[in-house]
Amino acid sequence: MQGAAAAVNGKDGASSIRPPPPRLLRPLLLVAVLGTGFLAVVALLLGGGSSTSSSLLPGLSAASASPRRPQHQHQQQQACAGSEAADAASPALDRWTRAPASAWHNMSDEELLWAASWQPLAARYPFRRTPKVAFLFLTRGPLPLAPLWDRFFAGAPRRSLYSVYVHATPGYRPGFPPSSAFHGRLVPSQAARWGEASVLDAERRLLANALLDPGNGRFVLLSESCAPLFGFPAVHAYLTRSRHSFVGAFDDPGPNGRGRYRPALAPEVRRRQWRKGAQWFELARGLAVAVVADARYYPKFRDHCRAPCYADEHYLPTLLTIEAPARIANRSVTWVDWSRGGAHPATFGEADVGEAFLRRLTATAQGNCTYNGQPAEVCFLFARKFAPGALRPLMQLAPKLLGYG
Structure with missing residues (x-):
C-alpha cells in the first residue's frame, strides 16, 4: 500500500x-x-428516469425514449394501429394530456368556455400523437340511430381514436348500456330552440366540452338523424389527414342570404362579408378554439341575428370567411336532400332506405369536390335526415354497403 x-x-x-x-x-x-x-443507488435511480426526461424533448415520443425495448418490438409498435402506448405522452406530461374521466361537470358556461380556450402555443407536440375525432351530437332527446353508431364505433382500431358528446334537452336521461359509446357522454346542457341563438350556444357548448380533452383534434357536429356512410377507419383518416376544416360558405344575394343581414352587425361584419352555409360543420382544433374564445363576432350575432336571421346558418360561414378563408374547404361533409323544397331537408324513412338508395349516397350522389387541393371521389362522410324507422334497413345493409356492422 x-x-x-x-x-x-x-x-x-x-x-x-x-x-x-x-x-x-x-x-x-x-x-x-x-x-x-x-453513488450506485443514485445512478440506478437516475437511469430509470432517463426515458421520462428524454421524452420531454421536442420531437421524441414516449415509445422512442425507452432504451430497453427490443428494436423489432419497437418497430412493430410503431406500425401497429391498435397500440395504445404509441400515442401516450410521458408520465411527466400526463396531467396535461389526460382526458376528463366524464363528460359531466359543474362548470358554468362562462367557466367552460374559458377553460376550453386554453391551447399550447408550441406547434409541435413533444410526443407522437394520433388526433382523436370528437363526434358532437346535438339532439332534442333520444338517439334512435345509436345502435347503428355503436356498430360504427366498434370498427375503430382502438377506443382512443374517438370521443362522443351529447347535448340534449335539459332533464333528458338516456339509458345507454355501459357497452355503448354513448354511455356517460351527456354534457351539461341548456334549452336550444330552433331558429334562435340558443342553438348556436349549444354548438359552442359542445365544442367547448370536447376541447377539454387535449387528445381531440377534429370536431364534427351531428344530429340524431345522421348516419355514417363509411366505416370508422375511412372517416377518421379522411378528417385527420385533411388540411382544411369542412365548413360551407357562400354568398346568397337573395332574401334568404343577404336579405337576412342586419346593419347592427357592422362594423364587425359588413354586408359584402355576409355568408350562409350548412349548420353541420367539421372543425380542426385551432378553429374550434377560436370559435369558443370568440368575443368579437359572437355577441353581435347573439344580439342582432334573430328570425328571419338564423345564427346557426350564418355565424360560422361569416366568421371563418372573414378570419380564416384559406383554412376551410368551403363545403360540408354531411349530405342532405333539399330537392323537395321547404325550410327543412327531406326525411328518409324505412321505405326509402334500400340498396339503390345507399349506393347512390356512397357513389353517384357524392358529386364533384376537392380534398387537399385534389379532385376527390368522396365528398360526404355522413347523411341526414333519417327517421327512427330507417334504423332497421340501415342495420341490415351497413355491413354490405357501408363497411361496418
Whole structure:
C-alpha cells in the first residue's frame, strides 16, 4: 500500500506526502465502500428516469425514449394501429394530456368556455400523437340511430381514436348500456330552440366540452338523424389527414342570404362579408378554439341575428370567411336532400332506405369536390335526415354497403 502511494505521489512530484497511519485505514475504507454504494443507488435511480426526461424533448415520443425495448418490438409498435402506448405522452406530461374521466361537470358556461380556450402555443407536440375525432351530437332527446353508431364505433382500431358528446334537452336521461359509446357522454346542457341563438350556444357548448380533452383534434357536429356512410377507419383518416376544416360558405344575394343581414352587425361584419352555409360543420382544433374564445363576432350575432336571421346558418360561414378563408374547404361533409323544397331537408324513412338508395349516397350522389387541393371521389362522410324507422334497413345493409356492422 505504501509503495503504491509513493509511486502515485512521485508521479505528481509530491513524494513528501506520507501515507495515513494504519489505524486510520479501516475507517477510510468503510467510508469509501459506503460512498460507492450510495453513488450506485443514485445512478440506478437516475437511469430509470432517463426515458421520462428524454421524452420531454421536442420531437421524441414516449415509445422512442425507452432504451430497453427490443428494436423489432419497437418497430412493430410503431406500425401497429391498435397500440395504445404509441400515442401516450410521458408520465411527466400526463396531467396535461389526460382526458376528463366524464363528460359531466359543474362548470358554468362562462367557466367552460374559458377553460376550453386554453391551447399550447408550441406547434409541435413533444410526443407522437394520433388526433382523436370528437363526434358532437346535438339532439332534442333520444338517439334512435345509436345502435347503428355503436356498430360504427366498434370498427375503430382502438377506443382512443374517438370521443362522443351529447347535448340534449335539459332533464333528458338516456339509458345507454355501459357497452355503448354513448354511455356517460351527456354534457351539461341548456334549452336550444330552433331558429334562435340558443342553438348556436349549444354548438359552442359542445365544442367547448370536447376541447377539454387535449387528445381531440377534429370536431364534427351531428344530429340524431345522421348516419355514417363509411366505416370508422375511412372517416377518421379522411378528417385527420385533411388540411382544411369542412365548413360551407357562400354568398346568397337573395332574401334568404343577404336579405337576412342586419346593419347592427357592422362594423364587425359588413354586408359584402355576409355568408350562409350548412349548420353541420367539421372543425380542426385551432378553429374550434377560436370559435369558443370568440368575443368579437359572437355577441353581435347573439344580439342582432334573430328570425328571419338564423345564427346557426350564418355565424360560422361569416366568421371563418372573414378570419380564416384559406383554412376551410368551403363545403360540408354531411349530405342532405333539399330537392323537395321547404325550410327543412327531406326525411328518409324505412321505405326509402334500400340498396339503390345507399349506393347512390356512397357513389353517384357524392358529386364533384376537392380534398387537399385534389379532385376527390368522396365528398360526404355522413347523411341526414333519417327517421327512427330507417334504423332497421340501415342495420341490415351497413355491413354490405357501408363497411361496418
